[in-house]
Structure formats: structure tokens, C-alpha cells
Amino acid sequence: MDFTDFVSDSGLTSLSFGSYDLFFKARSYILYSSQADVKCFQAIKSPPEVAMYPCAYRWYNHVASFEPGFSSLPGDPSKSHTAYGPESSELTVNPAKAPAAEAEEEEDYKKKKEGKTKPAAKSIVSLDVKPWDDETDMKELEANVRAIEKEGLVWGASKLAAVGFGIKKLQINLVVEDEKVSLYELQGQVEEDEDHVQSTDSAAMQKL
Numbered sequence: 001m002d003f004t005d006f007v008s009d010s011g012l013t014s015l016s017f018g019s020y021d022l023f024f025k026a027r028s029y030i031l032y033s034s035q036a037d038v039k040c041f042q043a044i045k046s047p048p049e050v051a052m053y054p055c056a057y058r059w060y061n062h063v064a065s066f067e068p069g070f071s072s073l074p075g076d077p078s079k080s081h082t083a084y085g086p087e088s089s090e091l092t093v094n095p096a097k098a099p100a101a102e103a104e105e106e107e108d109y110k111k112k113k114e115g116k117t118k119p120a121a122k123s124i125v126s127l128d129v130k131p132w133d134d135e136t137d138m139k140e141l142e143a144n145v146r147a148i149e150k151e152g153l154v155w156g157a158s159k160l161a162a163v164g165f166g167i168k169k170l171q172i173n174l175v176v177e178d179e180k181v182s183l184y185e186l187q188g189q190v191e192e193d194e195d196h197v198q199s200t201d202s203a204a205m206q207k208l
Helices: 009-015 017-023 035-043 053-062 067-072 097-114 139-144 183-191
Strands: 122-131 153-164 166-177 197-207
Touching: 035 053, 097 197, 122 139, 122 183, 139 153, 139 166, 183 197
Parallel strands: none
Antiparallel strands: 122 166, 122 197, 153 166
């Protein structure tokens, strides 16, 4: 038996969604989120009614979440949706086994989603570090700044920029992970070098 009629009411009731609904009481996919699911999903003209076919409705929305990556799913995309479906013996589901099978497939799905973690939000910052006067050793000042180490902090390029009256400030770039590094606290640490640093200022900040 296969899933062939996705249009007529009789097909939806007796063969397609009716069979789907019973089939998916113990499953999340037709075949492990593959082209089998894609082809059957694409053959459906409109989502199944949740009141009539709750399990088929769940499957439909489940597969829809993968739509942007359909082409990357395993399987033969040249096959028709009619090549897939349950054998008649598969439609008799042991109710005692259904919850366990469902839980196992849902757990596999969660693990796959957890593996696709979003990249950490980062910002690039241009920090101005002003010395007390023109006699401040700027090499020592910069060395002390770069000596500050934090998880999620990467120091970048730097240069000296004229302020006036022979005084130069340190302009240094850095990349921070927003959740791990507080720019306010970092500036406070830099300013703890009271022998060299008069003040600091975040001159520019941009999200990466």
C-alpha cells in the first residue's frame, strides 16, 4: 500500500491522511526525514485538518520546518510520492509501543536541532585609551591593555592618534562575545592602570 490520493475526500479519508494519521501515531517521519517525506509533503495541496487528522497534521508541520533544506535531505529526489507509504501490516500499531517509538524519534529530532547551535553574537569595538600626558610610556600602556585576558575577548590592531599638545592616545580594536564580555567592566579594568591611563572611551561599536 502507498500514499497516492492527496486530493479527493475519499482519498484523504480512506487512503492518504487516514493512513497517514494511523501511520504517524508511532512515527515522526516516513523515512528518517528524507526525500520520502519531501515528496509526500509536496504532493499535498493543503495541510490536513488538525481536528480530523492530528497525527498527519503534526507530521506536515514537522516536515515544513525543514523546507529551506529539502534539497539536502537524503534519498532519491527523482522518485514519486507514490513510491512511499506503509505496508498494510504496518497500519496495525501496538498502542503500548507507540509512545516509546514516538519519544525515541522526538529525542533524535531534538538532538539534531541542538547540534545546529547559532553562532555567538559578537561585536567589534574601537576603544580609545587616553594617557595622562605626553611623558606617558605608550608602549607600556598598550602592553598592560593587551595583558587583560577574558573568555570571548580578542584584541586586534592598534595605533597612536594625536590628541593635542604632543599627547597621543591609543586606539585599539577588539572583538567581544556579547554574552561573555561586558564592555563597561572591560573599560574599568583598563582604567585600573592609573599610572598610565587617564580615561577610556568606546569610539565605535558594530555588530558582526
